[in-house]
Amino acid sequence: MEKRRVVITGLGALTPIGNNINEFWKNAVSGKSGAVPITKFDTSNFKTKFACELKDFHVKEHLDRSDIKFSDLFSQYGMVTTGEALKDSGLDLASMDPYDIGVIWGTGQGGMDYFEKEVKVYAKTGIPRFSPMLGPKMLINMGAGMISLKYGLKGMSFTTSSACATSNTAIMDAYTYIKLGKAKVFVTGGSEAGIIEMGIGGFNSMRALSVNNEHPEQASRPFDVNRDGFVLGEGAGTLILEDYDHAKKRGAKIYAEIVGAAMTSDAYHVAASHPEGEGASKAMEFALNEAGIKPDEVDYLNAHATSTPIGDISEINAIRRLFGENPENLKITSSKSMTGHLLGAAGAVESILCIKAIETGIITPTINTADIDPVIPKTINIVTGQSVQSNVDVAITNSFGFGGHNATLVFKKWEE
Structure with missing residues (x-):
């Protein structure tokens, strides 16, 4: 069986140092820190009081009400970056067979943000009036599911989860399946919305997080002799992987090739x-x-x-x-x-x-x-x-x- 070449034709990013590819790249080149005091919840009782949160990101500016209603933050982040990456790729979805485009997405924790909110309400009231959306929002497969739904992509669709190796696993699967001829295009990448009380508290208990609360912007210092733990972040990244022949035929811009x-x-x-x-x-x-x-x-x-x-x-x-x-x-x-x-x-x-x-x-x-x-x-x-x-x-x-x-x-x- 002939193994196809696989190229990258679209990119999308939502990160603590930029809400799109251009902002992210500009701030990464300039060496900007995304660490700030946590605003999502009261950190008074937590050892770590900072994280790399998204800045000035308002999901209502990117998604319609139904997208938001049926999805957790991690799925929303993925839909937003996928929209950017699809636009960047120049793919004309209306002219393509939707079964030629798949979604292989990654997340480590899935819908833990919504899960935590629902459990806190139950713990407070003792009444099991859980939202009917609890299941769909917390399931890790819904990152891929919501992306497929929003953009009408009907090819192979699933989620990988291998903790912090997750996105690489998803990208590897997309690369492999294109080589095998299972699809012409894949939306792939990963998203996470883990800056929640359970996330900070759990990693604090493991002594995994930095506690440099005085200078959070300097807390993440890989390879430094004074490093004291990681800084939790949130966001998403999308890559459009495409069969080279398909990309060449439509005159796509090619960023690079994935070769291993x-x-x-x-x-x-x-x-x-x-x-x-x-x-x-x-x-x-x-x-x-x-x-x-x-x-x-x-x-x-x-x-x-x-x-x-x-x-x-x-x-x-x-x-x-x-x-x-x-x-x-x-x-x-x-x-x-x-x-x-x-x-x-x-x-x-x-x-x-x-x-x-x-x-x-x-x-x-x-x-x-x-x-x-x-x-x-x-x-x-x-x-x-x-x-x-x-x-x-x-x-x-x-x-x-x-x-x-x-x-x-x-x-x-x-x-x-």
Whole structure:
């Protein structure tokens, strides 16, 4: 069976540092922090009082009443970014067979925002008058379902969930199914609306979140010796993946090609990654092997690095295992220093930064990292402070999730 080439023809973003692709990219290039004091609920009793919230985002400006009525925030975020990405792609949905376009979406927590609200009402009243929309709004598959409904997309549709590796998993599935001829186009990516009391409280109990309440904008500091945990974020990212022949026939703009993807499992711990980065290294290795690309041909790596003491070093160890102690050409960043950790949406948003790096030759920085952990070799090139100009032919992005899920994607500059 002939394996088709898969290209990216549309992008959409909703992030703590920008409510569309242009805003997001501009603020990422300038190194803007999205961390602010939480406004969604009273944080008086919480150890962490800040997060990377969306700014000046009003869903009523983007969706109609019925879209909002039948969906949780995470689905709404996905519908908004998909609208942007479809417009960016130039696809004429009216002229296409709707069964040629599928949706493979990702979310880690799904409709927990609405679930929490309903449970709080029940706890207060003791009366089980749950909304009839509780089921549809909280189910994780409804991200894909609502996107399909809104845009009339009738191809393959489902949701993946692999914790913080979720978006990469969704994108990998879309890539694989196009290669196999299951669809000509996929809407893919992920969304998360996890800045809720259970989210902050739960991660606080795990001692996973930063508690730098005095300087929240500086709290996410991947690879820094003083890092003390991640900063929770929210938002969504959408990629339009398309069969190359289909894209070429309609004269589409092509941002980049996706040429490799792989997943592995650590089988090590419920929450912690393997300390030597064994599984993560293999995910990168397998993805590059599929792409036919050698490690020394990779120009840019957008790291999972969340700013946790254990996780960041685990990933550095994975990089060392595959790329060696002195990867001369490899530039590494963690965009979570700006956006916070978007959980199930992280991989999609970070894939967009890889694609934009290929398109523009600009690598966005790791901000707040002033004193790199001394256990990290000085030969590992972590881009800190400011963006850098650098030709990027090949970029990879890592996402790792609770349960030991490791997922890597490989993007390449488009060539005929």
